[in-house]
Amino acid sequence: MIDFIKNLRDKKKSIKVEGIGKEENWEWQGHRITYSVLGNGLPLLAVHGFNASAGAFELRNNLEPLATKYRVYAPDLPGFGRSERKPISYTAELYIQFFIDFALYITQLEQQAPAVFANSLAAAHIIGAVARRPEAFGPLLLSCPTGLERLMDPPGKKALLVNRVLRGPIGAVVFRLLTSRSSTRLFLGRDGYYDPNYVDEALVERYYQSARQPNARFAPVAFITFGLNHSVKEEWPNIKQPVLLVWGRDANLTPLSNAAAFLKERPDTQLHIIDHVRLSLYDERAEEFNALALDWFGRNYQQKNRPTLVSSGTGG
Numbered sequence: 001m002i003d004f005i006k007n008l009r010d011k012k013k014s015i016k017v018e019g020i021g022k023e024e025n026w027e028w029q030g031h032r033i034t035y036s037v038l039g040n041g042l043p044l045l046a047v048h049g050f051n052a053s054a055g056a057f058e059l060r061n062n063l064e065p066l067a068t069k070y071r072v073y074a075p076d077l078p079g080f081g082r083s084e085r086k087p088i089s090y091t092a093e094l095y096i097q098f099f100i101d102f103a104l105y106i107t108q109l110e111q112q113a114p115a116v117f118a119n120s121l122a123a124a125h126i127i128g129a130v131a132r133r134p135e136a137f138g139p140l141l142l143s144c145p146t147g148l149e150r151l152m153d154p155p156g157k158k159a160l161l162v163n164r165v166l167r168g169p170i171g172a173v174v175f176r177l178l179t180s181r182s183s184t185r186l187f188l189g190r191d192g193y194y195d196p197n198y199v200d201e202a203l204v205e206r207y208y209q210s211a212r213q214p215n216a217r218f219a220p221v222a223f224i225t226f227g228l229n230h231s232v233k234e235e236w237p238n239i240k241q242p243v244l245l246v247w248g249r250d251a252n253l254t255p256l257s258n259a260a261a262f263l264k265e266r267p268d269t270q271l272h273i274i275d276h277v278r279l280s281l282y283d284e285r286a287e288e289f290n291a292l293a294l295d296w297f298g299r300n301y302q303q304k305n306r307p308t309l310v311s312s313g314t315g316g
Contacts, residue, residue, distance in 0.1 A: 020036040020038070020056055020059070020074060021038025021064075021067065021072065023035075023036060023082070024036075026075075026102075028078070029097075031083065031084045032084040033075055033076070033098075033102070034075070034076050036056055036063065036073070037074075038063060038064065038067040039064075039067025039070055039072050041069050041070045041071050042070055042071065042114075042115065042301060042302075042303060043070065043072075043109075043110040043112055043115070044066060044071065044073070044116070045073050045075075045115070045116045045117070046073065047074075047099075047116065047119065047122045048076070048080070048081070048119065049118075049119040049122050050077075050121045050122060050220075050223045050228060052179050052207075052224065053184065053207035053210040053220070054077070054080045054081065055081025055082065055210050056075065056081055058280070058283065059282070061282075061286035061290075062117075062282055062286060062290055062293075065290040065294070069294055069298065073102075073106055073114065077095065077098065077219075078098055079222075080220075085213060085215040085218065086215065087215045087218050089167075089218075089222065089227070090223075090227065091222065092125060092227075092228050092229060092230040096129050096132070096230070097129075099125055100129045103129065103133070103136040104136050107136055112138075113137055113138050113304070115137075115141070115297055115301045116130075116140050117141045117143070117282075117293060118141075118142055119279070120143065120145065120146055121146045121228060121229075121230070123142040123146070123147075124145055124146045124147035124152075124232050126142070127140075127232045127235050128230055131232075131234075131235035131236075131239065139244075139296075139297060140241050140242070140244070141243075141293055141296060141297070142245055142246070143247070143281060143282060144251050144254040144258075144279055145245065145254070146229075146230075146254055146258075147236070148232060148233060148265065149254075149257075149258040149261050150258060151228075152231035152232070152233070153226070153229055153231070155227055155229070159225045159226045160225070163222070163225040163227060166224075167218065167221055171217055171221065175220070176211075179207070179216075179220075181204050185199055190252075192278060193280055193283075194250050194276050194277050194278050194284060198283070233265075236262065236265050242300040242301075244269075244272060244296050244300075245263075245270065246273075246282075246292065247274070247281075248273075248274055248278045248281040249273050249275045249277070250275075250277060250278050251279055251281075252278060253279055256273065259271055274289070
């Protein structure tokens with residue numbers, strides 16, 4: 001059995017995706033963070049969501065269109081995509097601090113706090129980061145955010161037990177089953193996309209290869225056992241930045257009904273609904289989403305005076 005598990009160890013393979021710009025590296029708290037940068041203009045931080053095989057490749061149909069007006073930064077989050085995947089315990093606090101430090105890093109490079117696009121649970125982490133360091137962020141475009149109705153409670157005893165099991169040797173076997181091509185196709189067709197025609201072999205293969213990197217399971221295990229959950233109940237009403245929520249009318253993991261709580265707790269929030277899409281609305285309706293984002297940022301994001309920032313002291 002031990003020999004069988006050893007044979008399941010994945011070898012490092014290059015993840016290359018067209019349309020996501022120049023690849024750069026940044027050292028953060030001992031992690032090598034790989035990010036894409038493209039375009040010119042005011043800075044825009046584009047953040048992929050969380051799933052078992054996530055990465056900036058999910059935004060491959062958005063980055064170049066957004067880069068026609070903005071200088072777009074698209075990191076692979078710690079433990080995902082092209083970034084280093086350390087076998088550690090990943091937490092919501094880790095990602096919130098990462099977003100703070102990466103936004104400060106962008107601000108130092110561009111002399112302007114970046115606007116942000118983020119999806120689902122990553123949007124909740126962005127809200128947490130903005131609440132703590134509002135001067136480091138510009139306007140926020142959040143797609144199907146969590147934190148009020150979904151994924152806000154810390155993991156219970158059962159989830160913590162599952163987490164320990166999945167981080168152990170047997171977890172390598174379970175993770176390969178969860179991220180097989182057939183499982184990936186099922187997840188994308190059920191929760192990610194409304195139209196199954198978008199879930200083609202090329203898309204499935206991108207997710208599959210991302211999940212076959214060394215130590216690929218540790219960050220996703222934290223996600224699927226609720227270790228990355230984050231409540232925005234106290235933070236959300238105090239966000240001062242302009243905010244646009246974009247929701248898929250047929251989203252099931254974070255259903256449209258969840259938007260009501262966000263609007264109630266922060267009435268000046270704007271909401272745009274896209275029909276016949278689920279969680280991956282920015283990809284399935286890329287042309288519509290990109291036009292919406294460019295128009296909204298164009299009306300809500302302007303050059304500001306050079307900010308005065310104090311480093312958090314945790315960046316690279």
